[in-house]
Amino acid sequence: MPTKPPKSTVNVKKPLRLAVLISGTGNTLQNLIEHIRARKLPAEIVLVISSKADVAGVEKARRAGLPTEIILRSSAETVEAFSQAIFECCREVQADLVCMAGFLHLLRIPDDFQNRVMNIHPALLPAFGGKGYYGLRVHQAVLEYGCKVTGCTVHFADNEYDHGPIIVQRVVPVLDDDTPESLAARVFEEECEAYPEAIRLFAEGRLRVEGRRVRILTRC
Numbered sequence: 001m002p003t004k005p006p007k008s009t010v011n012v013k014k015p016l017r018l019a020v021l022i023s024g025t026g027n028t029l030q031n032l033i034e035h036i037r038a039r040k041l042p043a044e045i046v047l048v049i050s051s052k053a054d055v056a057g058v059e060k061a062r063r064a065g066l067p068t069e070i071i072l073r074s075s076a077e078t079v080e081a082f083s084q085a086i087f088e089c090c091r092e093v094q095a096d097l098v099c100m101a102g103f104l105h106l107l108r109i110p111d112d113f114q115n116r117v118m119n120i121h122p123a124l125l126p127a128f129g130g131k132g133y134y135g136l137r138v139h140q141a142v143l144e145y146g147c148k149v150t151g152c153t154v155h156f157a158d159n160e161y162d163h164g165p166i167i168v169q170r171v172v173p174v175l176d177d178d179t180p181e182s183l184a185a186r187v188f189e190e191e192c193e194a195y196p197e198a199i200r201l202f203a204e205g206r207l208r209v210e211g212r213r214v215r216i217l218t219r220c
């Protein structure tokens with residue numbers, strides 16, 4: 001009869017500790033909260049940091065009972081100082097992964113958080129990304145260009161806007177009668193699956209970054 005392994009050798013995986021960075025409505029944060037509650041994401045949100053005080057995202061975080069810090073961008077003179085303040089908080093709560101969720105500012109990623117910061121962008125990078133491409137402006141630009149498809153991108157963040165190695169992309173069609181709002185809604189539906197999927201892969205240790213390419217390892 002097979003014997004049970006002694007308790008000390010049982011591999012109990014702890015939920016991933018997430019810090020979530022927001023600047024606005026917090027819809028992405030809300031989606032992560034719901035995935036975690038539904039047990040579709042093996043993670044816990046240990047800290048929410050908002051770069052703005054009076055935004056709906058802060059209200060959503062508090063309503064969910066999440067520890068929330070406000071670190072105003074204007075409180076720091078440089079990108080470096082702002083980044084230091086943010087990552088110091090992330091270290092204090094021992095975050096495994098930092099998720100930018102509608103976070104509007106550039107950060108300088110410190111060495112100990114390389115490949116441990118993710119961002120989601122509502123377009124197929126490298127198109128329609130970079131400084132100034134946020135919110136409805138992204139979808140407006142996609143429509144003006146006449147694209148037939150668009151989508152979303154989850155990537156590791158580096159020190160440039162919307163630039164680091166790509167983890168997951170999802171595609172949606174652009175329809176003839178789309179407005180920026182209707183397109184944003186269609187893209188957001190995909191974002192709601194793409195971000196949890198990327199975080200899950202990270203939690204499972206299945207992301208290997210090789211230069212700009214992120215290999216997705218098969219499950220053992």
Ligand code: GRF
Nearest residue numbers: 024025026027028102121122
């Ligand atoms: C999403 O379009 C996401 O791709 C981008 O910010 C938008 C969500 O903002 N990074 P929020 O979560 O509603 O504040």
